[in-house]
Amino acid sequence: MPDPLLFADHLTKSYGSFRALSGVCLSVQPGEVVGLLGPNGSGKSTALRILLGFIRPSAGRASIAGFDTWSEGVEARKRVAYLPGELRLYDTMTGRRLVTFLAQLRGESPGPEVDALAKRLDIDIDRPLTNMSSGMKRKVALLAVLVPRVPLIILDEPTNTLDPNMRDELLEQLQQAKARGQAVLFSSHVLQEVETVCDRVAILRRGELVHLQTMDELREGRTVTARFTGRVPPRGPDGDLLPSDAVANDRLSLTYRGPLAALLNWLANQSLIDLKVEPQGLTPVYRQFHGAV
Amino acid sequence: MTSILVRKLLRDVRPALIVVCLILFVFATFWVKIAQRVTSEIAPVFNSVALVFGDKNLFQDIIFKGPAKVSQAALGWGDLNFEQPNDFLAMGMLHPVVLTLCVVWAVGRAGGAIAGEIDRGTMELLMSQPLPRNRLILAHFLVDLMVLPIICLAFFLGTQFGLYLVGDFVPDYTALKSLKMPGGRASMLPIPENPEPLAVSGLGEYRGLINTFALMFAISGITIALSSAGRSRWKVIGYAVLIVVIMFVANTIGQLWEPATFFRPFTLFFYYQPQKAMLDSNWLVEMDKAWPGVPAISGVGMLLAVGIAGYLLALRIFTRRDLPAPL
Numbered sequence: 001m002p003d004p005l006l007f008a009d010h011l012t013k014s015y016g017s018f019r020a021l022s023g024v025c026l027s028v029q030p031g032e033v034v035g036l037l038g039p040n041g042s043g044k045s046t047a048l049r050i051l052l053g054f055i056r057p058s059a060g061r062a063s064i065a066g067f068d069t070w071s072e073g074v075e076a077r078k079r080v081a082y083l084p085g086e087l088r089l090y091d092t093m094t095g096r097r098l099v100t101f102l103a104q105l106r107g108e109s110p111g112p113e114v115d116a117l118a119k120r121l122d123i124d125i126d127r128p129l130t131n132m133s134s135g136m137k138r139k140v141a142l143l144a145v146l147v148p149r150v151p152l153i154i155l156d157e158p159t160n161t162l163d164p165n166m167r168d169e170l171l172e173q174l175q176q177a178k179a180r181g182q183a184v185l186f187s188s189h190v191l192q193e194v195e196t197v198c199d200r201v202a203i204l205r206r207g208e209l210v211h212l213q214t215m216d217e218l219r220e221g222r223t224v225t226a227r228f229t230g231r232v233p234p235r236g237p238d239g240d241l242l243p244s245d246a247v248a249n250d251r252l253s254l255t256y257r258g259p260l261a262a263l264l265n266w267l268a269n270q271s272l273i274d275l276k277v278e279p280q281g282l283t284p285v286y287r288q289f290h291g292a293v
Numbered sequence: 294m295t296s297i298l299v300r301k302l303l304r305d306v307r308p309a310l311i312v313v314c315l316i317l318f319v320f321a322t323f324w325v326k327i328a329q330r331v332t333s334e335i336a337p338v339f340n341s342v343a344l345v346f347g348d349k350n351l352f353q354d355i356i357f358k359g360p361a362k363v364s365q366a367a368l369g370w371g372d373l374n375f376e377q378p379n380d381f382l383a384m385g386m387l388h389p390v391v392l393t394l395c396v397v398w399a400v401g402r403a404g405g406a407i408a409g410e411i412d413r414g415t416m417e418l419l420m421s422q423p424l425p426r427n428r429l430i431l432a433h434f435l436v437d438l439m440v441l442p443i444i445c446l447a448f449f450l451g452t453q454f455g456l457y458l459v460g461d462f463v464p465d466y467t468a469l470k471s472l473k474m475p476g477g478r479a480s481m482l483p484i485p486e487n488p489e490p491l492a493v494s495g496l497g498e499y500r501g502l503i504n505t506f507a508l509m510f511a512i513s514g515i516t517i518a519l520s521s522a523g524r525s526r527w528k529v530i531g532y533a534v535l536i537v538v539i540m541f542v543a544n545t546i547g548q549l550w551e552p553a554t555f556f557r558p559f560t561l562f563f564y565y566q567p568q569k570a571m572l573d574s575n576w577l578v579e580m581d582k583a584w585p586g587v588p589a590i591s592g593v594g595m596l597l598a599v600g601i602a603g604y605l606l607a608l609r610i611f612t613r614r615d616l617p618a619p620l
Contacts, residue, residue, distance in 0.1 A: 045618065052421050055615040074423045082421035086619050088414025092305065104297045105422040141418075 003066070005030045005079075005151055005183050006051065010060035013046050013207075020046040022207040023060065028183050030151060033174060035194035036187040037282070038204035039290055044187040045085055047204070048156050051185075052082055064152060078106070081145040085156035085187070087138055095125030095132070095140040102144045110147050117143050121169060135161045146173055153177055155186035159193060171197050191282040201282065205289050213285065217257075221280030224254045224263070229271040237266035255280055294424060298432035303439070306402060310440060313398055314447035320390055321451025322458065325495070328381035329459045332491060336376045337464040341484060378462045378493035382452060383568035386501045391448070396537050398444065399509040403516035404530040406433045407611060408523035414619030426612045433517060434604050441509045445502035452495040461490040500574060501567030507596035508565045512537060514603020521607035524617045537561075547583065557583045561599065564592035 004027035013021040021043045028034050036044045049055045051062050053073030062069045064076040089098060096114070103110045118125045121139045129137055138161050145153060153174075159167045174184050174197050188194050194201055195215065203211040228250045236242045238258050246254045250273075256263055267275065343351040353375060374380045385391065407429070410416040420426070466484045516533040523529040540560035547557035557563040558580060569575040570593075577589035 049616075049618070052417075054417065054420060074425050077421060078423040080421070082417075084414075084417045084421070086414055086417075088619060089418065090301075090415055101297065101301060102418070102422060105294060105419075105424055107294070 004028060005032075006062070006064050006185065008047070008051070008060070008062040011047060011050055011057050011062055012059040013043075013050060013055065014058040019207050021050070021057075024204070024207075024209045026202055026209065026212070028152070028185055030183050031178055031181045032200065033178050033184040033186075033198045035198035035201045036185065036204065037189075037191070037194060037201055037286060038187075039189070041206075042204040043207040044204055045156055046207070048082075048154055048185075048187060051154060052080065053077060079151045081148050081150045081153050083141055083145045083153075083155045083158050085160070087134075087141055087160075089129050089137055089141060091128070091130040094128050095123060095143070098129065098140060099125065099144045099147060103147060106148055108148060114143065114147055117146060120173075121166065135163065135166070138162060139166065142170060142173075146177070149180070149182070151182060153182055153184045153186075155184065157187055157189065159188065159190060167193065191286055195282050201285075203286060203289050210289050211285065218282065218285065219279060221255055221257045222260075222263070223276075223278045223280050223284070224252065224256050224267075225274075225276040225278075226252045226267070226270070226272055227274040228252070229273055233270065237263045255284065295428050295432050295435070298424075298428065299435050299439075302432055302436045306436070306440060309398075309401075310443065313394055313444060317391065317394060317444060317448045318451035318454070320388075321385060321448045322455035324385040324388070325382065325452055325455025325459050328378050328385075328493075329462050332376055332378045332381055333462045334465045334468075337466060337488075338469055340376065341466070341469055378491050379495075379497070379572055380568070382493070382495055382498060383501060383571045385452070386448070386498070386505055386567040386571070391505070395444075395505060395509045396512060396534070399441075399512035400516050400530055400533045400537065402440075403433070403437075403513040404520050404533055405526050406517050407520040407607070408529040409520070409526035411524045411617060411619065412526045416616055417619070420616060427608055430517070430521070430604065430608045430611055437510060437513050437600075441506045441513075444509070445506050448505070449495075449498055449502055452498055456493065456495050462493045463490045464488040497571045497574075500576075501571035504565055504567035504570050504593055504596070507593045507600070508561060510600035511561050511596040511603070512600075514600030514607075516603070518603040518606040518610065521611040522614065554583045561596060564595045566592050 006026070006028040008024055008026040011021055011024040011026075012019065024043070024047055026034075026047075036047065038044050046055070050057050051064065051069050053069045053076060056070050065079045067073075067075040067079075069076045090101075093101065095118075099110055099114055114125070121143060123136055123139045123143065125140060125143065127136075129140065132140070138158075142158065145155070158170060162170060171193055174186075177184055178197075178199075184197075195218075198215055200212065200214050201218070202209055230250065232242065232247045232250065232252050234241055236254060237256060242252070242254065246252055263277070339351075339353075340349060343349055407416075410419065419429070464485070466488065469484055512533070515536060516529065519532050520526075520529045523532075541562055543553070543556045544560040544562040547553045547555070547560075547563075563583070564578050566578060576591050576593055578592040578595070579589050580587035581589070
């Protein structure tokens with residue numbers, strides 16, 4: 001496996017006695033899309049702010065392309081484009097001037113791709129930002145993030161205030177970024193969009209990383225809901241005893257991870273009244289740590 | 294990279310800069326007219342009357358006592374002569390309008406430099422770029438070095454424009470000549486027949502304005518140090534204004550009350566003496582007025598040192614602190 005592009009090693013951030021982040025370990029490979037999930041206050045933004053060198057970790061360290069995000073922050077940020085969650089822009093500028101200004105700070109001058117991308121995102125970047133709605137401003141900021149071809153894109157709740165079409169367009173842009181070899185780390189509350197684009201998902205709870213899973217593993221999982229004519233058989237598709245919490249009288253509700261053929265074969269031998277087999281998705285995983293979604 | 298930031302900061306301050314420069318230009322122009330009226334129309338009348346009684350300073354002494362003495366001390370007019378146009382022009386640099394504008398500009402701009410950027414939420418946008426934090430401080434330092442002289446230049450040009458408009462300062466005795474003694478006799482007051490124009494030149498004002506530049510730079514340095522540690526622009530501005538007002542009051546009390554003189558050198562206003570630089574090319578501040586035995590030092594040098602110290606402190610704080618999330 002190549003060296004990770006982003007590496008967080010036991011990242012901890014304390015404010016007095018309060019721990020905003022506690023021993024978080026995470027890595028992101030080049031070309032990988034990782035979703036950071038968790039409710040407000042779970043530490044997502046704190047983690048991202050450490051990765052961008054805005055705040056210094058109380059313990060642990062983080063690096064991007066081998067550069068420490070605090071002590072070598074400039075080198076690290078050369079490789080990152082960031083979209084803040086709480087978006088505030090220079091309202092005295094036009095969209096184009098903002099994009100140009102930010103590109104110039106990177107030592108670049110934006111080319112014709114700005115106009116092409118602006119067209120795709122359906123924004124008039126020559127309008128003053130002060131005259132734009134919050135959704136339009138977010139699109140301009142997205143444009144500024146997508147223009148530089150950096151190895152890592154970090155987005156803090158990027159689809160906030162975007163309409164459904166633009167949300168789809170953003171997710172499409174992230175897929176394209178991945179195809180170009182760019183890695184993406186983004187935080188979100190919306191499980192569906194994480195499921196759509198991510199290769200891996202990390203779930204935070206009260207500052208701790210409580211779950212890390214590849215989406216491929218998650219997609220292998222299926223939720224089986226069935227109703228039987230008589231009692232539910234004691235053993236499941238894999239031959240093991242069914243967990244007691246999966247069975248209620250003639251009903252079965254089971255998460256199955258295994259070969260599909262074995263499941264179908266087992267179901268074929270049961271006398272069923274009703275059956276539903278669904279991909280597992282993120283919802284039950286998220287619910288496991290954070291209750292109802 | 295720094296030049297891009299500097300250009301952006303200059304664009305940001307442009308509207309306010311134009312307004313401040315215009316106000317100072319207009320004020321300086323009017324101040325010349327006021328100087329002409331006082332020194333060539335009002336002062337000659339009072340002086341002629343005072344000479345009859347053998348006390349040239351009679352009216353000046355009457356005018357400047359009580360509360361007026363306090364204002365005179367507060368504004369540093371103590372050693373100035375109201376009959377001399379150049380002295381009166383020098384008072385313009387000590388006028389409350391000018392001092393207030395200088396403080397408002399320096400505190401307002403530097404207060405917004407770091408804390409304002411955090412407050413508005415644009416710091417994250419800026420600092421997510423590969424921009425070293427020290428470059429932001431450097432950019433603000435450079436903007437001060439460019440903008441503060443422009444403000445001083447506006448005042449200087451206002452004075453020159455005023456002098457051009459007003460013309461010679463010829464003492465005017467028309468009012469006195471028209472006075473009649475009881476019984477219709479001509480006035481006995483000593484009135485010159487062909488008074489010479491009073492000597493006036495605003496060119497030396499640039500020396501005083503170097504002092505004004507240094508004062509603004511010092512205030513800006515103190516404020517940016519506070520700003521680099523803060524997250525709310527208005528809080529920083531509040532603290533900075535409080536510090537400046539305390540310094541101003543302490544310096545004034547120190548001039549009026551002997552036991553408080555000791556504190557004057559701790560205030561910026563002790564080192565702000567543009568009138569001496571303008572009129573006598575004297576850049577030195579007599580420290581022994583407050584601290585006996587201490588040799589005189591350069592007022593401008595001290596103010597610039599305070600400004601630089603403020604910027605260095607800002608650099609140290611800002612490059613080490615956590616950037617808080619926007620409020």
